[in-house]
Every structure is written in structure tokens, then in C-alpha cells.
Amino acid sequence: xxxxxxxxxxxxxxxxxxxxxxxxxxxxxxxxxxxxxxxxxxxxxxxxxxxxxxxxxxxxxxxxxxxxxxxxxxxxxxxxxxxxxxxxxxxxxxxxxxxxxxxxxxxxxxxxxxxxxxxxxxxxxxxxxxxxxxxxxxxxxxxxxxxxxxxxxxxxxxxxxxxxxxxxxxxxxxxxxxxxxxxxxxxxxxxxxxxxxxxxxxxxxxxxxxxxxxxxxxxxxxxxxxxxxxxxxxxxxxxxxxxxxxxxxxxxxxxxxxxxxxxxxxx
Numbered sequence: 001x002x003x004x005x006x007x008x009x010x011x012x013x014x015x016x017x018x019x020x021x022x023x024x025x026x027x028x029x030x031x032x033x034x035x036x037x038x039x040x041x042x043x044x045x046x047x048x049x050x051x052x053x054x055x056x057x058x059x060x061x062x063x064x065x066x067x068x069x070x071x072x073x074x075x076x077x078x079x080x081x082x083x084x085x086x087x088x089x090x091x092x093x094x095x096x097x098x099x100x101x102x103x104x105x106x107x108x109x110x111x112x113x114x115x116x117x118x119x120x121x122x123x124x125x126x127x128x129x130x131x132x133x134x135x136x137x138x139x140x141x142x143x144x145x146x147x148x149x150x151x152x153x154x155x156x157x158x159x160x161x162x163x164x165x166x167x168x169x170x171x172x173x174x175x176x177x178x179x180x181x182x183x184x185x186x187x188x189x190x191x192x193x194x195x196x197x198x199x200x201x202x203x204x205x206x207x208x209x210x211x212x213x214x215x216x217x218x219x220x221x222x223x224x225x226x227x228x229x230x231x232x233x234x235x236x237x238x239x240x241x242x243x244x245x246x247x248x249x250x251x252x253x254x255x256x257x258x259x260x261x262x263x264x265x266x267x
Contacts (some may be wrong), residue, residue, distance in 0.1 A: 061242035070230055076251060078142045079224035082214035083255075086149025087207040093154045094119075095199070096159030105165060119162070123155025131217045134241060145222025149210045157206055159259050166199045201263045208259040225251070 010248050072201045100115035133142030218226020225248055232240040 019086070040219040057238060061238035063239065064243040064246055065237070065239040066243060069247075072225070072247065075218075075223070075225050075228045076247065079211065079214050079218075079251065080255075081225055082142055082145050082149060082217070083207055083223070084209040085146040086098065086153050086210045086214070087203060089146075089150035089201045090153025090157050090206065090210075091149070091199075094157035094161055094170055097154065097158045098165060101158060101162040102165035104168075116162075119155050119158035122151050122154070123159060125152070125155075127152035127213050127215060128220065131220050131222050135221050140223075145217040145224065148217060148222070149213060152213075153210060153214070156209075157202065159200050161195075161199055164202070165194050168195050176221035204259045204263045208255055210253045212252060216251075245260050254258060 058121045088203060097115050097119060100111045101119055106112040106115075130147050130148035134147045138144050138147075155214050171224060208253050214222070215226045215229075218224040218228070219230050221227060225244055229241060229248075232238075
């Protein structure tokens, strides 16, 4: 009865008011799109006038230089290993940080705010910027790229891991706590088993993302296919560029399928 009375007393939106809100939403969306069009200085006609330039580059890139397959096997391996290193270290560092950043299991509020701030900083700075910083510190090569992926993965995985832990079923945790179990026992017997499948799935998805990012990091001297691609473009070796693009597509497609298959096994 009380709920019915509240429903009867609550103001109801009329069809006219809903239509007005819909019109306002459409106007705001159009205004945002128009200002974006102006700010980015969009000129669709330039695509038409510049089409012959793109066609010229494509014609120079044919046929792809498949003889570059063997020389580029090592950069391909570097690209894969960059993603593996960044993902593994990202998971290892993000998991304990996510425990501190989860409001339902954190041991202290100061640790909660500190870990949330650290996750926010590592996530807010793009991996490309981290790579530039690490290249300055340790020099060119795959190592700074791997460090950049690891640090950025800490931010991305830390946030997702913390959200999974906060949404977990707290029943096992409360039951173990009532039996007098210590914090480490609760963590190892209730928290980890409850969230492990979801964390593994997120970690595999992050590996997929890191593989793509490792290709871009090569443009700042972090090794892998990206560095070979940048070198070939600077030397106007367009046939090598087309081969590397094909290799990149195959590598990313294979990684997607393997990652999706493994996620289906653990989730």
C-alpha cells in the first residue's frame, strides 16, 4: 500500500516533457559534433584530391617484399615478448595493488587512497609517454618498451582487478573471518579463489592489447616490428612496409584467436 501511495504521489513525466528532453539531447549531440568538426578542421574534400597520392604509395608497395620474412623473424619475436613481459609483470604488480585498492578488503583507508592514486597515475599516462621516459633512462631497444607496457598495465589491470574484487561474493570472506582466520588466510582461501577466473580473463585480454601497443612503441625506438616499419618508411621501402603490415595483421589476428580461446577456458 505504501509503495502504491508513493507511486500515486510521485510526479509523472508527460509525453510532451519526454519529447522535449529528447529534442534537447539531439540538439546537444549535434552541437558537440559540429564543434568537433570545427576543432579538428575536417576537410573531406582533401581525401578526394589526395587520393592519387595514396594510390601512388600503394602501387609502389606492390608486390610485398616477402623475401623479408626471415630477416624480420626476430622483430616479430621481440614484439610478442614485449607483450608477454608487459602483461606478466603488469599482472604481478597490479594484483597486490588491487587488493589495497578494493574498498571491501583493503586493510586501511590510507592504503586504499594511495593505491588508487598510484593506479590512476600509471593509467593516465599513455604507454607511449612511458616508453619515451624509459628510452631516455635506459636507451633504445625492447627493454624500455617492455617497461612501458608493464607500468601502463599496472594502471589498467589494477583498476579492473579492484572492481572485480569489490563485486565479489563476500559470503566466504565473512565466514572465514568469523572462524578467526587471519587476513592472509582469508585472502588465499576466499578472495583469490573467488576472483581468479575473472582476473585470468582480464589478464589475457590485456595481453591482446599489449601486443597492439608494442607495435606502436617501436616508433619511439622500443624495438619489434614497429621499429622495422618506421625504418622502412623512412627509407621509402614501401614493398617492405606492405610486407610488415601483412605480418602485423597476421600476428594480431592470431593473438586475438589464441587469447579468445584461452579466455573461454578460464572464464
